Amino acid sequence: MKTPLGHLGYCTNIHAGEHWAEHFIALQEAIPALKQKLSPDAPFGIGLRLSNIASEELTHPERLQEFKQWLADNDCYIYTMNGFPYGGFHRTRVKDQVHAPDWRTSERVEYTIRLFHLLAALVRANPAVRLTEAGISTSPLSYRYWFQWGNRDERDLAFEATTQRMLTVVEELVRIKQQEGISLHLDIEPEPDGLLETGDEFIEWFNLYLLPIGIERLNDEFGWSAGECEAALREHVQLCYDVCHFAVGYERPDEVLKKLEDNDLKVGKIQISAALKATFPVEKNSREAVLDQFRQFNEPTYLHQVVAQNAEGDLLRYPDLPEALLAFDNNHVEWRSHFHVPLFVADYGLLQSTQDDIKEVLRLQREKPFTTQLEVETYTWEVLPEDLKMRLNDSIGRELEWVLKQLS
Numbered sequence: 345m346k347t348p349l350g351h352l353g354y355c356t357n358i359h360a361g362e363h364w365a366e367h368f369i370a371l372q373e374a375i376p377a378l379k380q381k382l383s384p385d386a387p388f389g390i391g392l393r394l395s396n397i398a399s400e401e402l403t404h405p406e407r408l409q410e411f412k413q414w415l416a417d418n419d420c421y422i423y424t425m426n427g428f429p430y431g432g433f434h435r436t437r438v439k440d441q442v443h444a445p446d447w448r449t450s451e452r453v454e455y456t457i458r459l460f461h462l463l464a465a466l467v468r469a470n471p472a473v474r475l476t477e478a479g480i481s482t483s484p485l486s487y488r489y490w491f492q493w494g495n496r497d498e499r500d501l502a503f504e505a506t507t508q509r510m511l512t513v514v515e516e517l518v519r520i521k522q523q524e525g526i527s528l529h530l531d532i533e534p535e536p537d538g539l540l541e542t543g544d545e546f547i548e549w550f551n552l553y554l555l556p557i558g559i560e561r562l563n564d565e566f567g568w569s570a571g572e573c574e575a576a577l578r579e580h581v582q583l584c585y586d587v588c589h590f591a592v593g594y595e596r597p598d599e600v601l602k603k604l605e606d607n608d609l610k611v612g613k614i615q616i617s618a619a620l621k622a623t624f625p626v627e628k629n630s631r632e633a634v635l636d637q638f639r640q641f642n643e644p645t646y647l648h649q650v651v652a653q654n655a656e657g658d659l660l661r662y663p664d665l666p667e668a669l670l671a672f673d674n675n676h677v678e679w680r681s682h683f684h685v686p687l688f689v690a691d692y693g694l695l696q697s698t699q700d701d702i703k704e705v706l707r708l709q710r711e712k713p714f715t716t717q718l719e720v721e722t723y724t725w726e727v728l729p730e731d732l733k734m735r736l737n738d739s740i741g742r743e744l745e746w747v748l749k750q751l752s
Contacts, residue, residue, distance in 0.1 A: 347751055348751075353390050354720040354743065355721040356392055357433060358736070362431070362434075364407060382741065388420045391719040393433075408465060425459055425480040428442065434726060438647075440647060446483065447506035453513060457516050463528060478529075479528065479717060480530060481532075484540035485532075511558050511562075529580050529581065533583075534590070536647075543604065551607065578609065585715070588684055594659060598704070614709065615721045618685050619680055621679065622637070622678065623678045624679070637695050638665065642665045645727050648683045649664060650664075651679075720743045722739070
């Protein structure tokens, strides 16, 4: 949906189905009713997620034309895509494999370039919507537990290798712009335990690795000046601000956005998402009751990293809920866990959501818009505790309605 503050839709990674035929059926079943409810008289935006297999299948000319016609016939449009999960994302154990293959591999490059060519074709499928730019979110380069993180040389090699691979995609985005006249950007999504975990780490990587390596690469490829190369890198590589991820790391939205602005870095999209959090009471039985509620969210499909804050204000990071539950001690004051929960619910018994972070990010977007793309992303519907589930379409609709209210 086109709102005064940008395009708004939901990420279709909430739907199961790794093959295109399955995913297309899910879209056909869900989206017409959502559009009728939320945007009956205006085009309805979709944040499309395709697995690698689905992306290969959709490149078939007849399938692509069928989807483009469906978008036009139903007055829908694609304005962003999610290129983070490469393989199976539902009804299978995902955990750290969500990062595989990572940005050291040709497979990640080929998948991402394929997605961008699909996006370039799809953004113009609905003649009622004329987009001049669109983006695809992607992984934070790799997963840091796959490396000896304390070894500086190994970290440098990882950053250099992933950056070189990513620049192959940037070169293709330059060519697409030259040929098609549309600006496409790759939106890096920092995540707990990613190679890029925080806003500061994204900025440092951009300045210390992407710019120097990228300027040399683009100069060799296109013969541009250093200034022209830098401008292209800033245009085609941006940040995906996943509100859940930044909230889990206790990062203040205003501070993150100020640092990005100071470094002349762009936000490609906001992924509107909420995490779980809780402050631990002093009394022992009450603390145990909070832990019991976190245990309800301990499930085997996705990583649910925990960042604990202790009484001294230090942040302690755990790769998943089981490790955090084992490591809990009385010095822990607050936990935040990477479990995407419905946006419209603030309290989960003794736990809360990081809904206030969403409100703050959207307030900042209202005051001084910093992106044109907003995407609701709550992919964990199938693994929520049973008492929190409602009909999938009802949940998606309520989330979008809640966001529209915050934007008004």
